[in-house]
Every structure is written in structure tokens, then in C-alpha cells.
Amino acid sequence: MKQFEVYRNIRKRALIMGLPVSSFALMMTSVIGSLLFIIFSFSLKVIISVFAINGKLYIALTHLAKHPTLLHFKRVFPKAISNKKTSFLDYDDH
Template sequence: MRKYMIYKDICKGARIWGLPISLFALLMLSILASLLIIIFSFSLMVIILAMGWNLCWYAVLTKMSYNRNLLHLNKVFPDCVSNKQDNLLNHVEN
């Protein structure tokens, strides 16, 4: 009887081919675009270039997904949101 391992890293997010869903979607868009290029300009060199491009793109995306520092963007929103009016004079209360 076959045994199945329990997937304990479900909180880290779903992965397809080792990529998060958004990066996997980028990879699939690249593959679809290269297929369209191959269909409309059929030659051996174009096929080799498209395969090389998709392999390099996959390698870059996997590096980006495992190295979170590459995807780290600056904070857009402040830590605290308040309706309190800013007062330049700290000793005066409203």
C-alpha cells in the first residue's frame, strides 16, 4: 500500500513546480508567448531560443522565490493609522 507524506508547510503557501502561484502564472504567460512565436515563425533556431529563454526564466523565478530579499519592497502603508490631528506644538492639547 502506498504511503503519503503529510504536507506541513501549508502556511507557506501553495507552490507549483517550486514557484508561488503568481510567479507560476508569469512562467505560463512566457511559455504561451513563446509558443505563439514558434507557431508564427517556425524555425529550429526560434525553437531553441524559446526553450532556452523559458529555462532561464524558470531558473530566475525559482531563485527569486527562494531569496525573499529580491522581492522585498518598501512599505507603502504606515504602521499606525489615526484620526488624531497632528499638532506641531507638543505642549498644546486640543
């Protein structure tokens, strides 16, 4: 009888085929759109190019899922928040 392990890391991230849910939805939208494209313009070049485009999209999305810092351009918050004076000018009266 086969035994299954309990999946305890459900809060980490849900993955479908190695992709987060939003990336999987983008991939499935691309697959459905490419199927419609194949149906309405049937030729060997179209079929090969659609498979190549979907393959490249899948590879790019899995790469972005493994390295999410590639799309992180700007830091929203500073590393440290401090009340320390940032300049040596003294503005108060002594």
C-alpha cells in the first residue's frame, strides 16, 4: 500500500506545475489563445512557432518563479528607520 507524506508547507506558496497560481493562469491563457490561433490559421509553421513560444514562456515563468528578485527594481522602504540626525547642522537654540 502506498503511503503519502503530509504537506505541511501550505502557507509557503501554492504551486501548479512548478509555477505560482498567477503565473500558471498566465500560462494557461497563453495556451488557450495559442490553441485558438492554431485552429483558425492551420499551418505547420504556426504550430511549430506556437509550441516554441509557449515553451519559452514556460521556461521564463519558471525562471522568474525560482528567482523572484529579477523583477524587484526599487526598494519601497528603507533598510533601517532611525531618529538620528542626518546632518551636523544645529538648528535649535542653546
